[in-house]
Amino acid sequence: MPVRARRVAFCLAFLAFVCVVRFVFAADQPAGNTAKGFESPLEFYPAPHERQPRSYLEAAESEIGQNSVIVLHGAVLRTFHEDGSREMVVSAPLCFYDYAQRTVNSTGALHFTNWDEAHKQVVQVWGTNGFYWQQTNSFFVVSNQQATRVTGASTNSIKP
Amino acid sequence: MKPFIAICLSLIAGVFLFAQAHAQTSPGELPALGTPSTNDTVILSDHGMEAHLKDKTYIYRGNVRVFNPQMTLTSELLTIEAPDVTEGKYNHVVALTNVVVHWWDEHGTNQATADRVDYTYALTNLAKLPEKHYQTNSTIVLTGNGHLDMGGKKLDGDLITWDRVTDVVKVPDMKRTAISGSNVFDNATSPKTNSHPK
Numbered sequence: 001m002p003v004r005a006r007r008v009a010f011c012l013a014f015l016a017f018v019c020v021v022r023f024v025f026a027a028d029q030p031a032g033n034t035a036k037g038f039e040s041p042l043e044f045y046p047a048p049h050e051r052q053p054r055s056y057l058e059a060a061e062s063e064i065g066q067n068s069v070i071v072l073h074g075a076v077l078r079t080f081h082e083d084g085s086r087e088m089v090v091s092a093p094l095c096f097y098d099y100a101q102r103t104v105n106s107t108g109a110l111h112f113t114n115w116d117e118a119h120k121q122v123v124q125v126w127g128t129n130g131f132y133w134q135q136t137n138s139f140f141v142v143s144n145q146q147a148t149r150v151t152g153a154s155t156n157s158i159k160p
Numbered sequence: 161m162k163p164f165i166a167i168c169l170s171l172i173a174g175v176f177l178f179a180q181a182h183a184q185t186s187p188g189e190l191p192a193l194g195t196p197s198t199n200d201t202v203i204l205s206d207h208g209m210e211a212h213l214k215d216k217t218y219i220y221r222g223n224v225r226v227f228n229p230q231m232t233l234t235s236e237l238l239t240i241e242a243p244d245v246t247e248g249k250y251n252h253v254v255a256l257t258n259v260v261v262h263w264w265d266e267h268g269t270n271q272a273t274a275d276r277v278d279y280t281y282a283l284t285n286l287a288k289l290p291e292k293h294y295q296t297n298s299t300i301v302l303t304g305n306g307h308l309d310m311g312g313k314k315l316d317g318d319l320i321t322w323d324r325v326t327d328v329v330k331v332p333d334m335k336r337t338a339i340s341g342s343n344v345f346d347n348a349t350s351p352k353t354n355s356h357p358k
Contacts, residue, residue: 087213116216123218127209137214138214147202
């Protein structure tokens with residue numbers, strides 16, 4: 001085979017490789033108006049703690065959806081107590097923030113952590129079928145099968 | 161022949177990258193928490209969990225299973241209330257429908273079954289602050305087809321109340337009792353109050 005034909009064949013092979021790789025990564029990218037690095041406080045405490053966020057949502061990537069919904073990839077939802085101490089963290093690879101309804105939900109995997117500093121307990125929940133969080137009344141639901149682990153010493157001693 | 165091999169290698173590399181990319185983004189699976197070996201408590205359920213964070217109330221639904229080094233519990237619904245109180249502590253746990261509890265103590269393996277089991281723990285300061293005089297209340301109430309089997313002592317009744325502080329079991333409408341598996345009393349002859357044998 002002449003040198004020129006070899007070069008052409010090599011270029012064709014390289015182009016095929018590039019096309020396959022591009023197809024692979026394009027398949028994972030969300031369509032539409034995507035933006036990187038979504039970060040937003042959702043709600044603040046009233047005065048005198050008006051600078052203290054009650055809930056905070058961040059994601060690696062966001063996409064404007066329909067009907068006041070933002071699609072979030074690699075999302076982390078955090079809530080805080082009035083003194084700034086952590087209350088809960090929910091992480092999910094994919095979830096939906098409805099800014100009109102003030103809810104965050106997903107249909108897939110999630111990991112929820114809730115800290116109870118007073119009782120020195122940590123509640124962790126793993127789920128595979130999604131969650132629903134209502135901002136207005138701190139209501140959190142895990143769908144279907146879930147596993148909870150409560151860590152921390154039991155303090156229900158009969159003698160104080 | 162060489163260009164064909166190069167194209168094939170490129171395609172294989174592409175397929176490998178595709179598979180790897182999708183393996184990284186596959187949905188997570190529930191961790192195999194199993195029976196905890198530490199003081200941790202594991203709760204599994206098939207129809208989800210509700211957390212009312214303001215009230216510190218958790219509700220589990222559907223084939224609920226609780227594992228703790230001291231006990232296991234199964235039921236269809238489980239509600240755990242652990243609200244913040246200004247002084248002391250208050251916990252209330254309600255298990256509903258086909259409730260089965262196993263726990264281990266000096267009697268060996270014990271079992272309680274009922275339609276509903278309530279566990280209440282309250283630590284109350286009876287004195288005025290800054291004085292502190294705490295009173296502990298810890299009760300377990302079995303309601304509906306209650307059955308208690310503690311180290312061979314068996315009690316049946318629609319309402320069984322076990323005061324864990326005084327270790328007294330009360331069965332107002334006792335259906336049947338069997339002590340050490342030998343003496344069985346029916347409702348007509350049984351006493352109205354039973355003190356749990358030490």
